[in-house]
Amino acid sequence: EHTGLVPEQDDPLILVSTLSGSFVGIGQRTxxxxxxxxxxxxxxxxLDITERSAxxxxxxPKDGSLYLYGAEFEVLKKLPFTIPQLVANSPCRSSDGILYTGRKIDTWFSIDPVTGEREQLLGFQEAESTCPLDIQDAIFVGRTEYNIIMVDSKQKERKWNITFYDYSAAKNDESIDEYDLVHFTTSSTGRVVTLDRRLAMVLWELDLDSPVIGIYSISKDGLVTVPFTSVAEGTLDNLLQ
Known part of the structure; x- marks a missing residue:
């Protein structure tokens, strides 16, 4: 659902990343x-189903933080490092005897803001077969793939591997201070609700079919992280009443 007709030039893009891997260009106000x-x-x-005790x-998926879950722990245990930090310090060993090794692969894309067509500009992996883009106002997007492999030095049959993707985006930008929208998402579905902060009214609601893990605005220097709040489904319903 969205309200009103706003010319595209007055309705700049926000880019939304979802858990399933979708990257969606959406009009901010419509x-x-x-x-x-x-x-x-x-x-x-x-998951190795043969190692149920491991x-x-x-x-x-929002920031690459790591949690440990298993029979040895009564609750979900948050580890004191993120996947990007592990990769940066690889190879390393934790105090409980887990050995870590990791790598990161960076790729740059240019994206046509109107059509969403993209071209791989720079990367160590073989480029996708896409048409070259010749666009003045192309969006340049950096994406990083992090891989970590772990083994328990005390029980060598226990091995794990994790892959995590992240977009390169500025965390603090003057444009966010002037950003007049507030975004709410649900933590388990793809629903997004956007309000106008000044008018205190709901502008639009969408369901992207997968939980939102990142929202970005576009500046002259690239992507800028836009804050959003994840809430329970019932809380979002109350917000819309």
Whole structure:
């Protein structure tokens, strides 16, 4: 659902990243989906069902934080490092005897803001077969793939590997101070609700079919992280009443 007709030049893009790997261009004020790209899921954690007693490493897709879950722990245990930090310090060993090794692969894309077509500009992996883009106002997007492999030095049959994808975006930007929208998402579905901060009214609601893990505005220097609040489904329903 979205309200009102706003010319595209008065309705700048926000880019929304979802857990399933979608990257969606949406009009800030109308909620109009202009285009959608489909990428690899943001996190991949292969599960070994033969090792049911082994703890599981669970990544937070929003920032790469790591949690440990297993029979040895009564609650989900948050580890004191993120996947990007592990990769930066690899190879390393934790105090409980887990050995870590990791790598990161960076790729640059240019994206046509109108059509969503993209071209790989720079990367160590073989480029996708896409048409070259000749666009004055192309959006330049950096995406990083983090891989970590872990083994328990005390029980060498216990091995894990995790893949995590992240977009390169500025965390603090003057443009965010002037940003007059507030975004709410649900933590388990793809619903997004956007309000106008000044008018105190709901502008639009969308369902992107997968939980939102990142929202970005576009500046002359690239992507800028836009804050959003994840709430329970019922809380979002109350907000819309």
């Amino acid at each position: 909620g109009e989906i202009r285009w959608q790209q489909y990428n690899e899921p943001v996190v991949k954690v292969p 703890p599981m490493f669970l990544p937070d």
